[in-house]
Amino acid sequence: MPRVITAFSNPLIKQVRELRDKRHRRASGQFLAEGLRILTEAREAGRLPVLLFFAGPSAGHDLVRELIIAVETAGGEAIETDPDILSKLSGKDNPQAVVGVFEAWDTSLEVLDRNASGIWLVAERLRDPGNLGTILRTGDAVAAGGLILIGECVDPFSVEAVRASMGALFTVPVARAEWAEFLPWLRGGPGQLVGLSLDTNSDYRGAHYEAPTFLLTGNEAQGMPAEYAAACDLLVKIPMLGKADSLNAAVATAVMAYEVLARQRG
Amino acid sequence: MPRVITAFSNPLIKQVRELRDKRHRRASGQFLAEGLRILTEAREAGRLPVLLFFAGPSAGHDLVRELIIAVETAGGEAIETDPDILSKLSGKDNPQAVVGVFEAWDTSLEVLDRNASGIWLVAERLRDPGNLGTILRTGDAVAAGGLILIGECVDPFSVEAVRASMGALFTVPVARAEWAEFLPWLRGGPGQLVGLSLDTNSDYRGAHYEAPTFLLTGNEAQGMPAEYAAACDLLVKIPMLGKADSLNAAVATAVMAYEVLARQRG
Numbered sequence: 001m002p003r004v005i006t007a008f009s010n011p012l013i014k015q016v017r018e019l020r021d022k023r024h025r026r027a028s029g030q031f032l033a034e035g036l037r038i039l040t041e042a043r044e045a046g047r048l049p050v051l052l053f054f055a056g057p058s059a060g061h062d063l064v065r066e067l068i069i070a071v072e073t074a075g076g077e078a079i080e081t082d083p084d085i086l087s088k089l090s091g092k093d094n095p096q097a098v099v100g101v102f103e104a105w106d107t108s109l110e111v112l113d114r115n116a117s118g119i120w121l122v123a124e125r126l127r128d129p130g131n132l133g134t135i136l137r138t139g140d141a142v143a144a145g146g147l148i149l150i151g152e153c154v155d156p157f158s159v160e161a162v163r164a165s166m167g168a169l170f171t172v173p174v175a176r177a178e179w180a181e182f183l184p185w186l187r188g189g190p191g192q193l194v195g196l197s198l199d200t201n202s203d204y205r206g207a208h209y210e211a212p213t214f215l216l217t218g219n220e221a222q223g224m225p226a227e228y229a230a231a232c233d234l235l236v237k238i239p240m241l242g243k244a245d246s247l248n249a250a251v252a253t254a255v256m257a258y259e260v261l262a263r264q265r266g
Numbered sequence: 267m268p269r270v271i272t273a274f275s276n277p278l279i280k281q282v283r284e285l286r287d288k289r290h291r292r293a294s295g296q297f298l299a300e301g302l303r304i305l306t307e308a309r310e311a312g313r314l315p316v317l318l319f320f321a322g323p324s325a326g327h328d329l330v331r332e333l334i335i336a337v338e339t340a341g342g343e344a345i346e347t348d349p350d351i352l353s354k355l356s357g358k359d360n361p362q363a364v365v366g367v368f369e370a371w372d373t374s375l376e377v378l379d380r381n382a383s384g385i386w387l388v389a390e391r392l393r394d395p396g397n398l399g400t401i402l403r404t405g406d407a408v409a410a411g412g413l414i415l416i417g418e419c420v421d422p423f424s425v426e427a428v429r430a431s432m433g434a435l436f437t438v439p440v441a442r443a444e445w446a447e448f449l450p451w452l453r454g455g456p457g458q459l460v461g462l463s464l465d466t467n468s469d470y471r472g473a474h475y476e477a478p479t480f481l482l483t484g485n486e487a488q489g490m491p492a493e494y495a496a497a498c499d500l501l502v503k504i505p506m507l508g509k510a511d512s513l514n515a516a517v518a519t520a521v522m523a524y525e526v527l528a529r530q531r532g
Contacts (some may be wrong), residue, residue, distance in 0.1 A: 261507075
């Protein structure tokens with residue numbers, strides 16, 4: 001029988017809520033994911049929460065029941081609570097049916113297999129968790145090998161990033177590295193580094209891509225440092241016909257990724 | 267000399283802050299935009315705030331000074347205040363240098379000139395202000411004729427939408443209409459209605475587009491109603507190779523819009 005917690009003052013509730021904070025995620029090695037859709041996606045990808053909170057009334061839902069059984073079978077704990085506490089855990093007014101606490105996983109470059117895909121997404125100093133999640137979602141859609149985060153990026157395990165990924169955090173490999181580690185890793189095998197830039201005349205549609213293609217997107221506000229651009233095998237630009245000089249970072253990444261995908265599929 | 271307000275209790279501050287709320291925007295016909303970049307974009311597009319708040323120290327900045335002069339010349343008022351009050355107005359911890367109160371404008375279909383562009387963006391029941399702003403930004407980049415919002419969409423004049431648009435709200439025409447108004451308007455002239463759908467075998471890369479192309483994106487969670495899909499001249503899909511069955515709405519719109527742009531440019 002699942003344990004029942006209905007008191008806001010319960011120390012476990014406080015502890016789980018603190019996972020919304022980066023410092024606590026780092027200290028505990030755990031993170032939060034919310035919602036039946038995302039947790040079901042996680043389960044299908046073989047990732048189960050160590051703690052699963054569900055609101056009493058939702059326990060009648062087939063997918064919630066399956067999740068509870070899967071979590072308990074895997075040695076995790078399912079905890080019954082109420083919608084108010086779920087709201088408190090998720091920080092949203094409309095609470096999700098379920099909130100899960102997951103163990104974070106290894107995000108070093110070593111986890112990546114560069115032969116897994118012809119498309120890789122690379123973002124440097126990505127600051128917006130919504131952008132990060134959206135890029136992961138695009139990564140899933142184009143069957144990218146993974147997302148490589150360079151330098152001081154927002155935490156892929158943040159609640160907002162997980163939410164925006166719609167579960168793709170669980171299906172798309174993520175690695176984090178400094179530029180100084182990434183470049184030797186990249187050059188240790190086949191791979192074309194393609195940078196999105198304004199300072200080039202090469203239109204992204206006419207360019208020659210070679211698999212595996214590593215698509216590098218720069219910081220939302222500043223673009224990428226000159227040093228990174230210089231290290232690229234190819235710089236391409238996306239036409240900007242209006243008043244502004246940049247696209248949203250997740251949009252630019254997706255437009256590029258779909259172009260490369262179309263070329264690779266012939 | 268600009269008026270100076272440094273008291274949180276000033277009724278004008280309260281009134282301006284209330285523009286973060288949809289109800290107050292509707293009642294007053296005004297909205298908020300923040301940040302020097304966005305307000306400069308607005309000025310270049312010929313839109314000046316009726317009220318401009320700036321923090322004393324930022325008044326030395328050239329662009330701020332130019333804004334103040336432009337606002338006062340146009341009969342608006344520039345008001346000096348402090349960073350704490352700017353934070354309160356914008357609801358952000360890092361206050362922007364400037365916050366402007368703008369008069370909203372006509373967003374009926376009548377403001378649109380369908381001959382203005384070969385690409386139009388249409389979104390129905392768009393719920394996320396970040397997506398709306400991002401779509402406007404893409405609209406600027408592809409030189410779309412405008413964004414047409416169908417049904418119950420998030421308010422394009424919301425602070426979050428304006429922010430995500432990075433100023434494109436001021437450069438890309440926006441119209442709001444019910445489906446029952448939109449369809450006769452569309453059919454009253456040339457225009458191909460292209461719907462993004464999962465229920466088709468037509469890949470977006472192989473499809474035949476005719477200018478002006480109206481790209482219809484459905485609601486983030488549910489896609490578009492069957493009735494809307496049936497009214498489209500063409501349904502196309504973007505390949506989804508991963509576990510998930512959908513892209514972020516702003517990403518899907520951008521991938522489509524850039525495909526149509528590339529075709530139209532030959």
